[in-house]
Amino acid sequence: MLNIRDLTHVYPNGTRALDGVSLDIPAGMFGLLGPNGAGKSSLMRCLATLQIPSQGQIRFGDIDVLARPEALRATLGYLPQDFGVYPRVSAEDLLDHLAVLKGVAGRGERRDTVESLLRQVNLWEARKKAVAGYSGGMRQRFGIAQALIGQPRLIIVDEPTAGLDPEERNRFNNLLAEIGEQVVVILSTHIVDDVTDLCPRTAILVGGRIVESGTPSALIASLAGRIWQADIDKAELPAARERHAVIATRLRAGRTVIRALAEPGAGAPGPGFAPAEPTLEDVYFATLHRHRASVAAAAAQGA
């Protein structure tokens, strides 16, 4: 179990990237959702002991992470948003090198580790190629292989599928799903479908704060009867936004499909609306909508 308490991080330029984050994350996959700039990478870096938070506590099992970062590192697998590789070094050699750094000392043990990881991520055939020349998807699969060296109990992956084509994204997600339920896997992403597909628990981070958390099914159930959909002309969109809490818009065959959030029990927000099954994406968009509305209200009050 990973316990995060009142974690705050303020960068030297004054940006408050994390603002009192508290989360309890059990074994299994945990999806951390949030828009660009929400603070996901800052949180991941604090958890990965790459950045010391300004305030707060992090415990992983019996390890006090801020007091004993080296103890956490021994059991951590981290796939950062961008990881640099040496040009011209093959996947096999690079993984071997990283295994040395991770403390896998014996040559034979290392050879076995490298082979089994490269097979697991389906890169065995490409092991002699330089990682720098890999496609985006291959690179991310290599990233997971390096994160799995030494059988970590905490695995952190930061926006791993951004920029991958659907097939590679699927491949990568299947890999993550295989990692198992005995370890804590934190997946930071802004791709809601990845969380829906993979994560039994999730939280939404906005403006450095956790604004929702729970199981996707409970979060979705909280919107039962509140999501309504209408098919409108694009020109009607500004008026629809004025009148309703439009949380998402999508173009379909030249028409604009809007999804609106209604108050509980209020029924259809207007003519032309049909009830829609809520999804995790609705939870995410409704949360962002609420957050933006409260920021705008606070700004208006201050003005």
Ligand SMILES: Nc1ncnc2c1ncn2[C@@H]1O[C@H](COP(=O)(O)OP(=O)(O)OP(=O)(O)O)[C@@H](O)[C@H]1O
């Ligand atoms: N080294 C830094 N110095 C100053 N501000 C920073 C630094 N790193 C991040 N920030 C700021 O902190 C906030 C949170 O950034 P962070 O990268 O953690 O968000 P994120 O949710 O990972 O975003 P993205 O999805 O765009 O990667 C942003 O306002 C960002 O500009």
